[in-house]
Structures are given as C-alpha cells and as structure tokens.
Amino acid sequence: MITRLLVANRGEIARRVFRTCGSLGISTVAVFSDPDAGAPHVAEADLAVRLRGARPSDTYLAVDRILEACRASGADAVHPGYGFLSESAEFAQAVLEAGLVWVGPPPSAIAAMGAKIEAKQLMEAAGVPVLPSLDLAAPAEFPLLVKASAGGGGRGMRIVRDAGELAREVESARREAAAAFGDGTVFAEPLLERARHVEVQVLADRHGTVWALGERECSVQRRHQKVVEECPSPGISPELRERLCAAAVRAARAIGYVGAGTVEFLVKGDRVAFLEMNTRLQVEHPVTELVFGVDLVRLQLEVAEGAALPPVPPGPSGYAVEVRLYAEDGDYLPQSGVLRRFEVTGEVRVDSGVESGSVVPPYYDPMLAKIIAHGSSRAEAVRKLVTALRRAKLHGLTTNRDSLIKILTTPEFGAGDTHTGFLDPDGPVHATIPDPHQADELPVLAAALAMAAANRRGTAVLAGLPAGWRNVRSQPRQARFEEAEVVYDPLPGGVTTISVEPHEVVLERDGVRHSFEVARYDDGKVYVDSVACHVELTPVPRLPEPVEHVAPGSLLAPMPGSVLRVEVAAGERVVKGQTVLVLEAMKMEHRIAAPADGVVSVVHAEKGQQVEAGAVLAIIQEGNS
The missing domain is CATH 3.40.50.20 (Rossmann fold)
Structure with a gap:
C-alpha cells in the first residue's frame, strides 16, 4: 500500500x-x-x-x-x-x-513508445493504422510534417511545404528537439491537413484488463499544442469510435501497458492514422473523468498498488469541454510576472497551478489553469464554459481568455466542425487575442469615475461633495490613459450614472444598464471587468517623470531567453519578415523578424547571451539607406 x-x-x-x-x-x-x-x-x-x-x-x-x-x-x-x-x-x-x-507504466512500455520511429513500426505490426514515414533526404511528397522522435507537445515539429525550406526547418526541429528532450532525432511523414486530432483514453491493470474510456477531440491547437479539448468528439460516428477504441486497446496490449495512457490518432473522413502513445496521464484527462464519472488519478494509484479493474468500464454520460488558460499574448508568446488576481467562478471545474498573487516564472509552460464544464448536451457545456470565462477576473498578466471565448462562440465550433488547421490564418478562426487597450467608451468611463470617487473618498476637506464638483465649469473634466482618453464630466450623450463607488460603477447607456468592477494596483494599473469586456488601463500622470525612449526600429526581446543564433550583421540589408535572430525560451525557438525593409544599423545581441524581456536586440533603419 x-x-x-x-x-x-x-x-x-x-x-x-x-x-x-x-x-x-x-x-x-x-x-x-x-x-x-x-x-x-x-x-x-x-x-x-x-x-x-x-x-x-x-x-x-x-x-x-x-x-x-x-x-x-x-x-x-x-x-x-x-x-x-x-x-x-x-x-x-x-x-x-x-x-x-x-x-505509471512499466519502463519497457515507456521505452517502446518513447521513440516515435520505432513506435510506428511496432504499432503497424500490431495492426494499428499508421502514416508512412518519408525519406528526409528526398521526400516523396509535400507538404510534410517534421517531428521529434523523442518528444511531443509541439516541440521539434515543423510543417514543410516545399523543398526549398526543408533543410532549414529540419535543422531547426533538430535543435529544438535536442534542447527539449536531449535527443535531436527527427523524422517526417505526410501532413494530413485539416484532419481531426482524436485520442483514446486507455487504462490497464496488471491482470490483463484494458479499458478504452472513449475518445477526446483535441483538434483546436496553436503551434501544435492543444488549446480546447472535449469528450466525446462531435465528429466521430459510433462505428468509427469502435474502430478507434479497438485500435487503442491493441496498441496498449502490444506493449504490455499498465496504468493510464493515451493513444492519439489523426482522423480524416474514414481514414485513421496512429500519431503516438502518451505513456502518462494527459493534461486533458478531466473531460474523460467528467463524462465517465471516474477519478483517473485514483485508478492510477490503485493499479500501481496491484488492484484489478472491473472487467467492463463505466459508460459515458453527457459532454465535457476543457480550455487551457495560458499566460500569453496575441502572438502566443509566453508571459511571466505576478498574477495579481485569479478568480474563476461558475458551474465549472478549475484545475490550476496558480492563485491570486502567484508569480509565473519564465522557465516553464505558461499554462495557468484548465477550466472544464460538463453538461447533458455539448451546447450546455460550452455555454457554462463561456460564461465562466467572461466572468473571470484575471489581472496582472495577458492571457488567452478572449481568444478562448472567440473560439467557443464561433458557428464552426458550435457545429463541431473543427480540425487541426482551425486556428491557422486561413482557417475558419484566426483566434488572435483582441487588444485589451482598444477599449469601448463605457469601461474607460467607469475607470475614470471610480478613480475620481476613490480620490474624493480619501480627501479630508469637503468630503461630502460629489467627485469633480466645482463652482465654475470652465473646462470639462477628463481622464487620460495610455490606451484612451475620456471626458467624464459632463458625461457623453446617452450615458448616465446609476451608482459610482471606488470599486464598482453602474452606468446606463440608451436605457441599458452596465455594471463594472474596477480594481487598481500599486503600479498604477487599472483593470475594469464586466460580463461584456475586460480592459487593462494605464493612467497618464499629470506630471510625468522623464523616461528613456527606445530608438525607432528597435527590435525588443518579447520575453526572457537565450540568444540561439544571430542571422544578420550590422550594415546588412534586410526585408520585412526576414529572421534577424532566434531566441530560445521555455525550450522552444522564437524567431525575431524584421518589421520592415531596411538596413541593420546595430546588433546588440550575440549567440548564447541571456536577455531580459524588453532588451534591445538590434536596430533596423527603415528604408533603402
């Protein structure tokens, strides 16, 4: 025991x-x-x-x-x-x-699935359908997918569409795989575009029983990493489900598997192809737990103690959808720092590694939490999830919350029409995070009114007067933020105040009332939350301190990291989009590209240098001179 x-x-x-x-x-x-x-x-x-x-x-x-x-x-x-x-x-x-x-599973089972090249051969011998491997020196077809043999999670993975970019992408994949997994071995297989990424949860004991607990849909991905998962898949027929589960059980039996694991497939139409087997618990395991009414961690522990599983697994009930809440910006670059407020409420399950006040370090995966909803129907589960995201209070770090809401509320997602290209620029949803600084007028007004009320409440003289009151109205009262400027006395036409407190403002516009919660922090940042929007604002001081200005054309480090390589030199002419240098952060490569045509006037970074977020890496003088 x-x-x-x-x-x-x-x-x-x-x-x-x-x-x-x-x-x-x-x-x-x-x-x-x-x-x-x-x-x-x-x-x-x-x-x-x-x-x-x-x-x-x-x-x-x-x-x-x-x-x-x-x-x-x-x-x-x-x-x-x-x-x-x-x-x-x-x-x-x-x-x-x-x-x-x-x-966990026996070391032999982990080793059997640890190298994807050998794993594919083993699965093919066990009767599990696989994609053919391509010769990296002379591939027979494009597009293709270069993959790390020793790992997953999107690291060491590159899409190659023509022979001209093959060598560069293979080398990049090898470097990233070596950094992430200690093994730079890569291979290639045909790219099955706009397919579904579907996985089967398996659980096996030491007595020969193997369960297949249904399938999970994991097609919505960015950078080959999952963002939204659900169970069951909305695009899998009962017949195809039976085929997938049977193949997963064959895969588990072929390697003598014990414990919880996941067999992943690509599905396009009736075509099924084995991707890999994850010999561990998956991030998205909660959707299976909610649908099948099990605790997979408890079952892992009981199996490890030698317990036998019942001969027949439990059946499914309802639908579950999970989103991964990341600290990242609109370009999927990870964010680090203090998460000032983390509050997610509603009829959802929240599996989180953080809480209000947590420091998110730059060294690890930037996932803050998984938020999961269960319902009798898929639409009900999605609705619960969207509501929880809209009501969440997330202060201090940029997150992908708005992107998740956008994904979950598209007609395509509602119809279950998802695939691995769902978030591609040419896909049905290009889910960039909306700029929190492009704020609607009302939340900015709420911030200005709340700040005025807070200032008034703290005064020692004539505290009973309303905020902003004066005898002579020679000039309207306004508030300036780096993101917006607003006149709040008099209020814009059609807007009236219902109540104004330092932390809560209720406004009415054209007969509709809107409630806003306003939070201010010691660094001056103001966060305005409502069901409709979430805005971050930075007040402009009346008498600003002198600041250092960054030279035009400066390329800044978007995150802390190590300079992997520098691809240009001072005096070199570059074109927009050309790679200037490559940073390594969180075991992944991030290319820093020229924002416009021009000439590199200076390079401040060198290979192996550790840089902080915001550091000037290079300066490009735009134009032809």
Missing part, C-alpha cells in the same frame, strides 16, 4: 494528484525549484523538498535530486505527473530500483 507519495512535477498537475491523495488518506510530498518556492503546490503538500543545484529550467529533470527527495521525505511512491520526466523509461527504472512504487 502507498502511504506517502512524491509528485515529481509542479503546478496544476501536482495539486491535482494531491487532491486525490487527500481523499485516500495518502501523505503527499512536493518538490520545487527556487522560483517555485512560494507556489501553491508547495504549500498544499504535507512535506516539500527543495531541489537544490539545478538550473530552474532543468530542476524537475534532476533524477538524482528527486530520488534524494524521496529518501529525505520518506516517500514510498512516485507519481510523475505529465511533462518533464513522465515519459522517461530511465526515470521509471531508477524509481523501481530504489525500491519505490512507480505510478
């Missing part, structure tokens, strides 16, 4: 596992890097061990330190979560050799 479990992971998945352990009476141990010392998963564990010595980005990959943490804390079992070491056969073997219970 497991008595004390160490989770070799962080954030949301660590908290998720701890929650089930609490219901089972199992003591818990967290491990943490220095940037995570104040993280919620550390506070919620019974014991916590700092992983000393490793760089923040590599901390949770330090096998020897994790095993030492097990010894120091008295843990007798290890759950790997997902990501990091969760699909490392070497780590699983090391845990077992240390005499600990491994909550």
Whole structure:
C-alpha cells in the first residue's frame, strides 16, 4: 500500500494528484525549484523538498535530486505527473530500483513508445493504422510534417511545404528537439491537413484488463499544442469510435501497458492514422473523468498498488469541454510576472497551478489553469464554459481568455466542425487575442469615475461633495490613459450614472444598464471587468517623470531567453519578415523578424547571451539607406 507519495512535477498537475491523495488518506510530498518556492503546490503538500543545484529550467529533470527527495521525505511512491520526466523509461527504472512504487507504466512500455520511429513500426505490426514515414533526404511528397522522435507537445515539429525550406526547418526541429528532450532525432511523414486530432483514453491493470474510456477531440491547437479539448468528439460516428477504441486497446496490449495512457490518432473522413502513445496521464484527462464519472488519478494509484479493474468500464454520460488558460499574448508568446488576481467562478471545474498573487516564472509552460464544464448536451457545456470565462477576473498578466471565448462562440465550433488547421490564418478562426487597450467608451468611463470617487473618498476637506464638483465649469473634466482618453464630466450623450463607488460603477447607456468592477494596483494599473469586456488601463500622470525612449526600429526581446543564433550583421540589408535572430525560451525557438525593409544599423545581441524581456536586440533603419 502507498502511504506517502512524491509528485515529481509542479503546478496544476501536482495539486491535482494531491487532491486525490487527500481523499485516500495518502501523505503527499512536493518538490520545487527556487522560483517555485512560494507556489501553491508547495504549500498544499504535507512535506516539500527543495531541489537544490539545478538550473530552474532543468530542476524537475534532476533524477538524482528527486530520488534524494524521496529518501529525505520518506516517500514510498512516485507519481510523475505529465511533462518533464513522465515519459522517461530511465526515470521509471531508477524509481523501481530504489525500491519505490512507480505510478505509471512499466519502463519497457515507456521505452517502446518513447521513440516515435520505432513506435510506428511496432504499432503497424500490431495492426494499428499508421502514416508512412518519408525519406528526409528526398521526400516523396509535400507538404510534410517534421517531428521529434523523442518528444511531443509541439516541440521539434515543423510543417514543410516545399523543398526549398526543408533543410532549414529540419535543422531547426533538430535543435529544438535536442534542447527539449536531449535527443535531436527527427523524422517526417505526410501532413494530413485539416484532419481531426482524436485520442483514446486507455487504462490497464496488471491482470490483463484494458479499458478504452472513449475518445477526446483535441483538434483546436496553436503551434501544435492543444488549446480546447472535449469528450466525446462531435465528429466521430459510433462505428468509427469502435474502430478507434479497438485500435487503442491493441496498441496498449502490444506493449504490455499498465496504468493510464493515451493513444492519439489523426482522423480524416474514414481514414485513421496512429500519431503516438502518451505513456502518462494527459493534461486533458478531466473531460474523460467528467463524462465517465471516474477519478483517473485514483485508478492510477490503485493499479500501481496491484488492484484489478472491473472487467467492463463505466459508460459515458453527457459532454465535457476543457480550455487551457495560458499566460500569453496575441502572438502566443509566453508571459511571466505576478498574477495579481485569479478568480474563476461558475458551474465549472478549475484545475490550476496558480492563485491570486502567484508569480509565473519564465522557465516553464505558461499554462495557468484548465477550466472544464460538463453538461447533458455539448451546447450546455460550452455555454457554462463561456460564461465562466467572461466572468473571470484575471489581472496582472495577458492571457488567452478572449481568444478562448472567440473560439467557443464561433458557428464552426458550435457545429463541431473543427480540425487541426482551425486556428491557422486561413482557417475558419484566426483566434488572435483582441487588444485589451482598444477599449469601448463605457469601461474607460467607469475607470475614470471610480478613480475620481476613490480620490474624493480619501480627501479630508469637503468630503461630502460629489467627485469633480466645482463652482465654475470652465473646462470639462477628463481622464487620460495610455490606451484612451475620456471626458467624464459632463458625461457623453446617452450615458448616465446609476451608482459610482471606488470599486464598482453602474452606468446606463440608451436605457441599458452596465455594471463594472474596477480594481487598481500599486503600479498604477487599472483593470475594469464586466460580463461584456475586460480592459487593462494605464493612467497618464499629470506630471510625468522623464523616461528613456527606445530608438525607432528597435527590435525588443518579447520575453526572457537565450540568444540561439544571430542571422544578420550590422550594415546588412534586410526585408520585412526576414529572421534577424532566434531566441530560445521555455525550450522552444522564437524567431525575431524584421518589421520592415531596411538596413541593420546595430546588433546588440550575440549567440548564447541571456536577455531580459524588453532588451534591445538590434536596430533596423527603415528604408533603402
């Protein structure tokens, strides 16, 4: 029996596992890097061990330190979560050799699926349909997809549409794969465009029983990483579901699988092709839990203790939809810093690694939370999810919340017409995050009125007078923000105030009342929330301090990272869109491109240099001179 479990992971998945352990009476141990010392998963564990010595980005990959943490804390079992070491056969073997219970599949099963090239061959031999592999030196067809053999999550993956870009993209994929997985091996297969990405949840015990708990639709992706998942898939017929589940069970049996895992497929029409098997719990497992009424973590623990599964799995009920809430901007660049407020309410499940006041470090995946809704119908689940997103209070970091709402409310998504190109520029939804600075007049008015009320409430003289009152109205009263400017006394035509408080304003425009919650922070930022909009504003001071100005044409680092390579030199002519340099952040490559035609006047960065967000990397003088 497991008595004390160490989770070799962080954030949301660590908290998720701890929650089930609490219901089972199992003591818990967290491990943490220095940037995570104040993280919620550390506070919620019974014991916590700092992983000393490793760089923040590599901390949770330090096998020897994790095993030492097990010894120091008295843990007798290890759950790997997902990501990091969760699909490392070497780590699983090391845990077992240390005499600990491994909550996962046998190392041999992990190894069998760890290299995608060999995994495809094994699956084909087991009767699981696969896509053909292409010769990277002379591929027989385009477009094709270059993929990392040793990993997933979109890292080391590149779409190649013609021979001219093949060598560059293959080399880029190899570098990214080596950085993320320690193995730069890549391969290529035909790109099955606008297909569905569908996966099957499997669960197997040590006694020969293998469950297939339905399928999940995971087609809505950006940068080959999932954004929206649902169960069941709206585009899978009962006959096709049976084929997928049978193939998944064959795959699990072929490698002697034990525990929870996921077999992923591409589906286009009646064509089914094996993608990979994730030998761990998936990020999107909650949708399966809600539809099938199970706790997959509890089942993982029971199987690890040797329990037998019932011969027949439970049946499904209803629909569940999950979105991944990321700290990222409209170009999908990760954001880091203090999450001042995190509040999600409604009839939804929230699996989160953060809370109000959490620091989101730049070293790890920027996912803040998974928000999941269940309903008797798909439309009901989606409606609950959209409502929760619209009412959420998210302050301090840019998130993809508005993008998620846009996705969930498109007619195409409502019809279940999704595919892997859903978020492509030429797809039905190009879901960029709306600019929070392009604000409607009403929330800006609410911010101005709330600030005036707060200022008035703090005065010691004539505090009973209304905000902005004066004897002579020589000039209208206005508020200036970096994003907008508004006159609030007198109010614009058609707008009247119903109530004005420092933290809440109710306005009426053309007979319709609108309520706004207003929050202000020490750095001057103002956040205005309503069901209709969420606006971030920066007041312009009446007497601004002198500031340093950035030279026109400056290319700034969008995030902290390491300069992987510089592709231009001072004096070189560049064209709009040309790669100037490449940053590596969160084990992914980010290309910094020229914003316009011009000449590189100076390059401030060099290969291997660590840069902070906002650092000037290069300056381009626009034009022909």
